[in-house]
Amino acid sequence: MGSPAKQEALEALRARIAAIENRPPLGESGADLRRKQVEGFLASAPGLLHEVFTPEERNAGATLGFSLGQARALIKPDRPAVFYMGLAHESQERGLPYGPGLQNFGFAPEHLTLVRTQTMPELLWAIEEALSCRAVAAVIADIGGHPKILDFTVSRRLSLRAVSGGASVFLNRYGTGREASAAQLRWRVEPAVSEGQRFDPRAPGNARWQIILEKGLLSGDINRQGDWKLSWNHGFELDADKSIARQQAAA
């Protein structure tokens, strides 16, 4: 990318495509992206519908960690609130976000509001309500199984709400099925074996994930769908030596 004019033209094109697709442009220039990688993995723009899939419910800790890590990067002084939502009767299945654990993870619990609904329609209503509030940075919703009500139309509604309100939605999904959806990004998240602690390799270390971007395009340095190993150390860290190198080699 040589001349500034060409760069400008590219940006304009991206914006136009985004407008047509009703999706905010993800692409930022490589340097910006590199700067933000540490803070919020790919520093995805706000106002997106994400699906975070994990094959098994027992990985619930990993998906919540990943979503919270992404959501944390969206918190701004004028957008302080993050909502966690789920069905009340599923609490015992996966557990509820726990204050001291959030604090340890680096997510201040006072930013998090929990919403527990009785039914799926109420849950979707609550997500939409939260998205239309300008103080909300992100909504994380636990959705077990494949509820019929969550069809393409509903996901389209959610993604439009997210775009217009400027808050992101993370739908934590469990299982291997993938129904049609209007989500801009779909992640497949699995826990990965930790590196152990510095002075005690037999003790579990920082959180680690194996991430696959199944849907959606990212531009910049990482400009294709792919897989990465991420770890958490007061923020996302790419295991750059392994995956990025491999990505670039493949490219």
Next chain:
Amino acid sequence: MNWTQTRVSHGSKRQPERRYLVLHVPYWATDCFKRHDRTLAESTQPLVLYEKQKSALNIVAVDALAEKAGLSSDLNLAQARAAVPGLQAREIDRPFLEAAFADFADWLSFASPVVAVLPDVTAFGDLGFDVTGVTHLFGGEQAMLAEVLKRLGHIGILAQGAISSSIGASWALARYAPSTIATHEQTLEGSVLADLPIGALRLEREQISSLSQLGLRRIGQVLDYERLHLQARLGESFIRRLDQARGRVSEQIRPRIPVAEHFVERRFAEPLGLLDDVLLVTTDLALRLASELEMAGLGARSFHLMIYRVDYKLMCLSVNAARATREASHIDRLFRNRAERLSGEFDAGFGIEMVRLAATELSPLQSSQTSVFAEDDGTGDLHRLYDRMSSRLGSQAVLRTVWVNTHIPEKAAGLAPVVTAPETLSFPGEEEPRPIRLLPAPEPIKVTAEVPDGPPASMVWRRILYRFVKASGPERIGEEWWLDEFELSERRLLPPRPEDRRKPASEKPRIEILRHIIPSRDYYVAEDDGGRRFWLFRQGLYGEEPNPQWFMHGFLP
């Protein structure tokens, strides 16, 4: 007792003159039975209610027909049956009647927001209203009394009432000279009471018989008598009753529903039947209430929508706001959300004749700054969002973490409704690993571990085997030594039965994370070969009785 007593201060500051309406519903108990039993209602035979007292069946309530036939509660059932052939008798159900009477009293708040059940003589029979400042809505006291009696007549309840400046006088007049409206002076002098029998003073049986021994049968005679003599003979309580009746000692009635200083209401000539119509009215009432609050410079945190049905039922919807508000559209929306939740239960009965919107928990609220320089950090939006969610989903559904000052880490954090919880305190911070998700109830697991306190090597949880490749711990979380043995044994954790686990509590959301604390647990963080990190604990020690048990308690990312 349903009222408290205070002396009227006769100082320079004059107490505003209050007006009380007392309704006497002599046949309420039988009327209520008739409303619930069609065959009784259609019958032309007299009805009595009896109660088993020791071994006898005594009559405790009669209807108008039975009274006409000469029956009263002095008789027992056998005597009554002998006197009136074809008599119908039912056993009284006191708890039911008392509850129904309370509902009835709530419904009567359409007339005045301050209603109390007066249980002085019978638990159901007399109702007191503070009608100060509301009679003009009906076009005067006389018209108000007539209107209330007319409405009760429509639903088949015979009532009589009176209005005066004291509860005592109103009570006496309602029973012995119904439909009297006594002025303040008449009440104070006792002139309207003079012709009434002394029984109208709500006296005890012995006091009445002593008075008749003195030859005093009318209140007028008592008023002329020397007070000190009467006090010596009949006791302090008699003098108090006398003063209460004349309004010299004020009685304060304790209202059944919270008294709202600010309320607006609308009555309908044609009863409403649809929830949508009620909501339309609510929108209108919210606007009016908001402007009233604005004029008073107030905001409110609780709002109550009271829906009065024609057939004495009061439906009351209450919503709370996270912080004081007087924004009409917001109040309106809270009720719309709540109504949506209740739409299945909404039952207009024979129609809705009045809707009242009341505000409680008032606090001063400055007029909002709307200029471009107004500080706007979005927290107002957030609070409104909390309110909307809480009103639609229930306040127990929208929660935030609250910290409790204790060293027990799992008790240190709980969840509380956002609309009632205090602002969050900052948490001191915890160096030890803590799970990001905590199971509301720990689940028993099978673990293999080195004896006595080695880290877990594998576990079976929800019928799946996990092999651990890394583990850290133990971290011992001790018991709360300041609790005594009994409290500890009360809190000892019992493993949930397997069938409980599969159907988690659907009836009531369990919002307190782990309320049971047990003596001494050893916590471990264990990572399996797939990278999943679990928070486990062992309760008890190896080599001790009972055998230690393992529980799964949370997930780390």
